[in-house]
Structures are given as structure tokens and as C-alpha cells.
Amino acid sequence: MSESQVLDVAIIGAGFAGIGAAIRLRQKGIGNFAIFERGERPGGTWRDNTYPGAACDIPSRLYSYSFAPNPDWSQTYSGSAEILGYIDSMVEEFGIGPRIRYGHTVTGVEYDEAGGLWTVAFTGRRRKVRARTVVLASGPLANASLPAIPGIETFEGHKIHSARWDHDYDFAGKRVAVVGTGASAVQIIPELVRQAGSVKVFQRTPGWVLPRVNRRTNTLTKRVYRQLPIAESLAREAWFWGHESVALGVVWNTPLTRVVESVSLLHLRSQVRDPWLRRQLTPDFRAGCKRLLMSSDYYPALQRDNCTLVTWPIASISPHGIRTAEGIEHRFDCIVFATGFDVSKAGTPIPVTGREGRVLADEWRGGAYAFKSVTVAGYPNLFLTFGPNSGPGHNSALVYMEAQIDYLTDAIGLILDRGLRSLEVRRERQDRYNVRLQKRLTATTWNSGCHSWYLTDEGFNATMYPGFGTQYTRQLAAVDLDDFVVTPGIRTPGEQRPVPAGTG
Numbered sequence: 001m002s003e004s005q006v007l008d009v010a011i012i013g014a015g016f017a018g019i020g021a022a023i024r025l026r027q028k029g030i031g032n033f034a035i036f037e038r039g040e041r042p043g044g045t046w047r048d049n050t051y052p053g054a055a056c057d058i059p060s061r062l063y064s065y066s067f068a069p070n071p072d073w074s075q076t077y078s079g080s081a082e083i084l085g086y087i088d089s090m091v092e093e094f095g096i097g098p099r100i101r102y103g104h105t106v107t108g109v110e111y112d113e114a115g116g117l118w119t120v121a122f123t124g125r126r127r128k129v130r131a132r133t134v135v136l137a138s139g140p141l142a143n144a145s146l147p148a149i150p151g152i153e154t155f156e157g158h159k160i161h162s163a164r165w166d167h168d169y170d171f172a173g174k175r176v177a178v179v180g181t182g183a184s185a186v187q188i189i190p191e192l193v194r195q196a197g198s199v200k201v202f203q204r205t206p207g208w209v210l211p212r213v214n215r216r217t218n219t220l221t222k223r224v225y226r227q228l229p230i231a232e233s234l235a236r237e238a239w240f241w242g243h244e245s246v247a248l249g250v251v252w253n254t255p256l257t258r259v260v261e262s263v264s265l266l267h268l269r270s271q272v273r274d275p276w277l278r279r280q281l282t283p284d285f286r287a288g289c290k291r292l293l294m295s296s297d298y299y300p301a302l303q304r305d306n307c308t309l310v311t312w313p314i315a316s317i318s319p320h321g322i323r324t325a326e327g328i329e330h331r332f333d334c335i336v337f338a339t340g341f342d343v344s345k346a347g348t349p350i351p352v353t354g355r356e357g358r359v360l361a362d363e364w365r366g367g368a369y370a371f372k373s374v375t376v377a378g379y380p381n382l383f384l385t386f387g388p389n390s391g392p393g394h395n396s397a398l399v400y401m402e403a404q405i406d407y408l409t410d411a412i413g414l415i416l417d418r419g420l421r422s423l424e425v426r427r428e429r430q431d432r433y434n435v436r437l438q439k440r441l442t443a444t445t446w447n448s449g450c451h452s453w454y455l456t457d458e459g460f461n462a463t464m465y466p467g468f469g470t471q472y473t474r475q476l477a478a479v480d481l482d483d484f485v486v487t488p489g490i491r492t493p494g495e496q497r498p499v500p501a502g503t504g
């Protein structure tokens with residue numbers, strides 16, 4: 001790529017979304033793109049989360065792209081190494097590798113209205129890249145966050161975040177604390193109790209835990225899937241509809257929510273005999289309000305002789321351990337933080353400067369919003385993956401992501417094929433979309449009163465989509481040019497007339 005070259009598309013991030021977007025661009029015959037990735041290999045979430053027990057909690061057959069089926073998944077819920085292998089195989093099979101620029105941390109993107117181009121800037125590099133369109137695929141859960149506990153910096157033992165696992169640390173005989181009991185923690189704890197001398201689990205709020213039945217895929221099934229691709233897509237469909245039906249109990253508070261809660265309570269009762277421990281592990285909010293947890297070995301792990309559940313709130317971290325609110329200091333050699341990520345619910349992961357110098361982080365200060373989660377008024381030719389209100393609570397993120405990718409690559413195709421200067425969503429369409437969306441969110445379990453990472457501190461829901469996966473994907477099925485202000489001009493600069501609406 002020469003310095004003066006203008007890319008058709010600059011993709012930021014080589015996780016599932018960035019790689020998926022690149023594949024779809026290629027399949028549409030768009031070749032002048034590059035992916036800028038701060039890491040040294042592709043994979044995003046699955047490159048970074050290598051903690052023991054790391055796995056998806058949506059079946060792999062559904063937690064994969066329909067355009068890149070994998071008949072060889074070894075089990076229902078594959079581990080992070082296998083998922084990373086799947087991403088690597090897509091990079092290889094679709095020839096994406098040469099397009100990825102590793103070690104490129106994007107520090108900001110800025111729209112130059114006069115030229116109709118985006119400028120992409122990088123850490124430690126003077127050279128900037130110009131591109132006609134940008135796909136911001138930097139991931140919702142890409143930046144690990146340590147909690148703001150007083151004294152955290154004074155701890156003299158070893159600190160590990162779940163998303164930055166230290167594989168050289170020897171846990172044998174060590175006193176280990178695990179802070180957090182969310183989706184990563186319930187995967188880590190069963191592995192850790194086998195390795196460490198002792199484990200204390202610090203729980204703020206217990207979650208709803210459902211059993212996870214993980215089966216190995218036998219050779220015959222793999223062979224059938226390989227020789228009869230239709231069988232594999234039917235299996236995927238079955239998983240999809242199974243998860244869609246769960247929305248009825250998870251997205252909204254309905255009689256089915258009670259069913260989900262009953263299954264979870266039954267699971268708790270069957271695995272935990274001690275009534276006091278059961279009480280400590282019983283949630284006090286409606287199922288679905290926070291992310292559902294999937295594990296069949298979490299409760300047994302908590303009851304091992306070398307494991308203790310601590311429910312006193314953490315007051316501070318001292319040089320030797322953790323002080324809880326009742327004044328006890330628990331001493332540790334190592335603290336594992338399974339405390340999640342810095343999620344951009346308000347603000348943006350990198351500075352984004354749009355038309356007339358507007359800054360997206362300023363506009364999103366009260367909470368992020370977009371049109372159908374993919375485009376934002378004032379930021380022409382910029383597309384988001386996993387943008388505001390695109391999170392599913394009950395289904396595979398990849399189904400949602402695939403719909404975003406198809407939509408945005410169609411839009412990019414239109415821009416390039418028709419030589420458009422820009423495509424920018426109409427503000428009134430975006431506002432109307434968001435008014436409806438926020439109204440629908442008020443009826444969901446996420447907005448039913450519990451404190452979760454889905455909401456901003458003020459209680460604004462900028463993360464979840466209030467509906468079925470089918471509704472989400474249907475709205476993205478086609479680019480309707482009526483939704484956009486379309487400015488022609490790259491090929492024929494003299495012609496600045498807006499294209500008549502409704503020609504998409």
C-alpha cells in the first residue's frame with residue numbers, strides 16, 4: 001500500500017467482525033481494503049481470552065458464520081483455542097492474511113468533508129491512511145478493565161486479568177482469590193480449584209446459572225456434516241430457533257421467565273445440598289436482567305474443600321490480600337480479576353471526528369445510539385459492527401454480526417459501484433428508530449431494575465437489542481436508500497445533485 005493510495009475500505013480490528021467484513025467484501029469483488037489490528041495475530045476476543053476453561057456459551061455450530069461452516073467442531077461448546085483455529089482457518093481460506101496490518105493501533109479517524117475521505121491515524125506512526133469508507137470493528141469487549149478498588153495498586157502478590165492470562169504462573173500450592181462471578185469466572189473457577197492450593201471466590205451478586213450440556217461430536221456426525229452440508233445448516237437452524245424461543249423468557253419478563261428461573265433453581269438445588277450456600281447463590285433479580293451463566297461444573301467447584309465463597313463486599317486491597325467490609329484481611333499469593341471489560345456505552349473506543357468537526361464521543365456522552373446499530377448521522381461512510389443496541393441476550397452474537405456485515409458491505413458496494421461521495425443516514429430516521437427502540441427497551445428484563453454492564457450509570461441501555469434475532473436481522477436485510485442522504489460525486493465531481501431517494 002503506497003503512501004498516497006486511497007483505500008476503498010479501512011477496517012479497524014481483526015476479530016470475528018473485522019475478518020467477517022473482509023471476507024464479505026472480497027466475495028462482493030471489493031479488493032482495495034486493509035485491516036488495521038493493534039495485536040500481532042487475528043482473533044480478538046479469542047486471541048486474548050486464553051484463561052483455563054475459556055469457551056463459548058453459545059453452541060459452536062451457531063457461534064460461527066453461516067458463510068464459513070465448520071463440520072469439524074469437536075464439541076457442542078468449543079474452547080477458545082478451537083475458536084481461534086476457526087478464525088485462523090477463515091483468514092487462510094479466504095486469503096485475508098495479506099490484508100491485515102498487525103501492530104497498527106488506531107488512535108482516531110477523522111472525516112475530511114472536502115475530499116469525502118476518512119483519515120486513519122496510528123500510534124507511533126507518522127503516516128496516516130486515507131480511505132473512502134471505514135468499518136469500526138474494534139469489539140465491544142476488547143479492553144480489559146480492572147475494578148476501581150481502593151489499594152489495588154498496592155498488592156504485592158501476582159495480579160491476573162481473565163483476558164490477559166499469565167500462562168507462566170504456577171498456581172500449585174498458591175492461595176488464590178477470584179474477584180467476580182460472571183461469565184468468565186464460572187469457566188475459570190472449576191479449572192483453578194484443580195490447580196491452586198486454595199481458592200476464595202469474591203461474589204458481589206450471584207447470577208442465574210443454567211446447566212451446560214457439552215457433548216463431543218463423533219466422527220460419524222462430522223462425516224455427515226462434511227458430505228451433506230444441508231445437514232449442518234439444518235443443525236444450525238435448529239440451534240438458532242431453540243435460542244430464539246429462549247428470548248420469550250429472557251428478553252421480556254413473561255411466564256417463561258419463571259420457567260428459566262425454575263430450571264436454574266432446580267440446577268442449584270440438585271448440585272448444592274447446603275441450604276446456606278444455596279441461599280448465597282440465589283439471585284434476587286429476574287433471569288435475563290444480567291447475562292445468563294452457563295455451567296455444569298461451577299457449583300461443584302465452589303463446594304470443593306479448597307474453595308470458599310466470600311459474600312462480604314470488598315472494602316479494599318492491601319499489599320497482602322483483600323479486606324472485606326467486616327474488617328477481615330484475606331491473604332493471597334495471587335488475585336484473579338474476572339471483572340470484565342471497559343464497554344463503550346457512553347463515548348467511543350477511539351476518537352471519531354465526523355462532518356463539520358463533530359466528535360462522536362461528545363454526542364454519545366449521555367449514551368451511545370445509532371441507526372440500526374450500524375451507522376450514525378453526521379458520520380458519512382462510517383460503519384460500526386457490534387454498535388449500540390446490537391447485543392443479543394439469548395442468541396449468538398455472530399448471527400447479529402453477520403447481518404451487520406452484510407448490510408454494511410452492501411452499503412459500501414453501493415458507494416463504490418455508483419461512485420458516491422457519501423452515504424449518511426438521515427438524522428430524523430435515526431431519531432425515530434431510537435425513540436421506538438428505547439420505548440421497546442422499557443419492557444425488557446434488562447431495564448427491570450438490576451444493575452448490569454448493559455446500562456450506563458444513569459440507567460440508559462445502549463447495548464442490547466429489544467427483540468428477537470429474526471427482527472434484528474430482518475431490519476438489516478437490505479439497504480434502503482430512503483434512509484440516507486446520498487451525495488454523488490467521486491467519479492463525476494461536477495455532478496453534486498442528491499440521488500433521488502428510494503433507488504436502493
Ligand SMILES: Cc1cc2nc3c(=O)[nH]c(=O)nc-3n(C[C@H](O)[C@H](O)[C@H](O)COP(=O)(O)OP(=O)(O)OC[C@H]3O[C@@H](n4cnc5c(N)ncnc54)[C@H](O)[C@@H]3O)c2cc1C
Pocket residue numbers: 012013014015016017018036037038039042043044045046049054055056057058063104105106107137138139140141142184349350385386395396397398
Ligand atoms: C470470554 C468471552 C466469551 C464470549 N463468549 C461468547 C459467546 O459464547 N457467544 C457470543 O455470542 N458472544 C460471546 N462473547 C462476545 C464476543 O466478544 C463476540 O462474540 C465477538 O467475539 C466479538 O468480536 P469482534 O470482532 O466484534 O470484537 P473482538 O473479538 O474484540 O475484536 C476486536 C479487535 O479489534 C482490535 N482493536 C481494538 N481497538 C483497536 C484499535 N484502536 N486499533 C487497532 N485494533 C484495535 C482488537 O485488538 C481486536 O483484535 C464472548 C466474549 C468474551 C470476552
